[in-house]
Amino acid sequence: MDQPVSSARKLPIVLGVESSCDETGVALVTLDPDTGAPRLLGQALHTQVAMHAAYGGVVPELASRDHIRRVVPLLRQALAEASISLAEVDAIAYTAGPGLAGALLVGSAFAEALAFALEKPVLPVHHLEGHLLSPLLASTPPEFPFVALLVSGGHTQLMRVTKVGEYELLGETLDDAAGEAFDKTAKLLGLGYPGGPALSKLAETAEPGLVAEIKLPRPMLHSGDLEFSFAGLKTAVLTKVKAAQAEGVLNEAMRAALAAAVEQAIIDVLVAKSVQALKQTGLSRLVVAGGVGANRHLRETLVTACKRRKAEVYFPELDLCTDNGAMIALAGLLRLVGGATPKTAGGFSVKPRWPLIDA
Ligand code: KG4
Ligand code: ZN
Numbered sequence: 202m203d204q205p206v207s208s209a210r211k212l213p214i215v216l217g218v219e220s221s222c223d224e225t226g227v228a229l230v231t232l233d234p235d236t237g238a239p240r241l242l243g244q245a246l247h248t249q250v251a252m253h254a255a256y257g258g259v260v261p262e263l264a265s266r267d268h269i270r271r272v273v274p275l276l277r278q279a280l281a282e283a284s285i286s287l288a289e290v291d292a293i294a295y296t297a298g299p300g301l302a303g304a305l306l307v308g309s310a311f312a313e314a315l316a317f318a319l320e321k322p323v324l325p326v327h328h329l330e331g332h333l334l335s336p337l338l339a340s341t342p343p344e345f346p347f348v349a350l351l352v353s354g355g356h357t358q359l360m361r362v363t364k365v366g367e368y369e370l371l372g373e374t375l376d377d378a379a380g381e382a383f384d385k386t387a388k389l390l391g392l393g394y395p396g397g398p399a400l401s402k403l404a405e406t407a408e409p410g411l412v413a414e415i416k417l418p419r420p421m422l423h424s425g426d427l428e429f430s431f432a433g434l435k436t437a438v439l440t441k442v443k444a445a446q447a448e449g450v451l452n453e454a455m456r457a458a459l460a461a462a463v464e465q466a467i468i469d470v471l472v473a474k475s476v477q478a479l480k481q482t483g484l485s486r487l488v489v490a491g492g493v494g495a496n497r498h499l500r501e502t503l504v505t506a507c508k509r510r511k512a513e514v515y516f517p518e519l520d521l522c523t524d525n526g527a528m529i530a531l532a533g534l535l536r537l538v539g540g541a542t543p544k545t546a547g548g549f550s551v552k553p554r555w556p557l558i559d560a
Pocket of ligand 2: 354524
């Protein structure tokens with residue numbers, strides 16, 4: 202039988218636990234013995250989407266209870282997939298923030314208690330750091346430094362990433378996040394939760410001629426800085442929906458056209474600001490992370506825009522775009538091998554609000 206990577210080369214194995222919102226994720230990562238690149242050993246994920254769908258959004262109390270129910274079976278599953286035992290784990294990373302307080306507490310209490318029992322150190326991880334490092338697990342990972350476009354349900358930020366732990370905020374949204382804009386406008390169009398994937402699917406069926414007739418704003422496109430604002434877009438869509446309703450033309454074709462127009466407006470702003478961030482920093486690598494990074498149209502548009510600038514664009518594997526345990530384990534591992542001192546297990550604090558530059 203093959204020897205486990207850990208005992209053959211004494212490479213660290215980090216267990217990661219994610220529970221900041223509506224996904225429970227557990228994963229194990231290590232370093233490749235030949236290349237030294239991070240390697241995913243095994244992961245398990247449970248999404249609560251079906252449970253929250255009935256309420257049209259995440260119900261925090263239900264999220265916390267479900268994390269409690271899922272986390273142990275998911276740990277077993279991840280260990281089985283990685284073919285390792287708990288004794289081989291060297292450190293335990295968990296999402297300490299930002300996110301829903303109760304949901305974060307489940308993951309942190311679980312990780313701290315497990316680490317205490319195993320006498321292993323812990324690594325509290327910033328959720329967004331997990332997202333922005335997640336492309337390092339892809340088959341073609343980016344080199345540092347790079348510009349990161351972080352687009353999730355709660356955040357829209359452009360960051361300069363010099364190395365692990367060195368992040369400079371270049372610009373962010375002044376109000377709604379890009380994911381929130383997808384979710385809120387999807388709701389206006391009567392689509393289920395989460396809205397992003399549903400809106401994007403509906404948009405694919407739109408007739409281009411009809412889409413071209415719908416004029417939506419590109420908020421802050423020409424603001425000259427790297428700030429975003431998406432709240433106005435929701436109001437603009439609401440006005441269009443009401444007008445179409447009043448005229449009796451809010452049929453399936455119109456809903457699809459509205460979906461495509463919103464998606465295009467969000468993408469136009471994200472792409473223009475990302476290109477501007479590359480120009481401003483003089484960097485030639487763009488990393489896209491967070492749930493909205495799963496959007497196919499955004500990916501294609503960024504690839505074209507970066508090619509034009511002779512810049513490279515990197516994405517996480519599709520299944521690592523949305524929340525998962527692998528990105529948390531990875532951030533913990535990279536901090537650990539970068540010389541960070543892990544914390545002794547016992548006691549915990551979560552930070553529901555936590556700027557990444559303070560991590
Ligand atoms: O990163 P993530 O899983 O959770 C947060 O940390 O917020 O991002 C979730 C967000 C949601 O707003 C969801 O609608 C959006 O990502 N999203 C998408 C797509 N897949 C997920 N938005 C647009 N197109 C998609 N394909
Ligand atoms: Zn996230």
